[in-house]
Amino acid sequence: MKTIILDVRQPVSAMGDFVSAWKTGQSRQAARISFATPELLWQVLTAKRWELLKALCGAGPMSIREAARRVERDVKAVHGDITALLEAGVIDKTTDGQIEFAFDAVKVEFLLQAA
Numbered sequence: 001m002k003t004i005i006l007d008v009r010q011p012v013s014a015m016g017d018f019v020s021a022w023k024t025g026q027s028r029q030a031a032r033i034s035f036a037t038p039e040l041l042w043q044v045l046t047a048k049r050w051e052l053l054k055a056l057c058g059a060g061p062m063s064i065r066e067a068a069r070r071v072e073r074d075v076k077a078v079h080g081d082i083t084a085l086l087e088a089g090v091i092d093k094t095t096d097g098q099i100e101f102a103f104d105a106v107k108v109e110f111l112l113q114a115a
Contacts, residue, residue: 001104001105002102002103002105003031003106004031004103004106004107005031005032005108006032006033006041006090006106006107006108006109007108008035008041008109008110008111033088033090038110041108041110045090046081048073048081049085051071052071052078052081053085053090053106055067055070055071056101057103057106061096061098061099063098064082
């Protein structure tokens with residue numbers, strides 16, 4: 001199963017992983033996208049976008065129109081959400097213009113602790 005981890009951590013920590021992978025030539029097993037704050041994570045992953053990710057998860061490449069059909073939403077609204085997810089690097093666009101979420105599972109990690 002191909003899993004992506006969406007997490008909240010400081011940019012310094014994320015860059016540390018990048019530098020380690022660069023030096024060793026080996027990355028972590030799972031793909032990872034990090035957000036600097038929980039607020040930024042929730043700004044990108046709204047409820048409607050999470051619904052889209054669920055529809056795209058493990059489905060392979062598809063058109064935006066097909067994604068809209070699967071979540072039973074207006075194509076224009078889905079296009080806006082797809083654009084946001086593309087800009088955040090959460091989903092990709094194939095060479096033939098389709099969208100793809102190349103993962104079978106999503107894991108979200110963040111820690112809430114007392115101030």
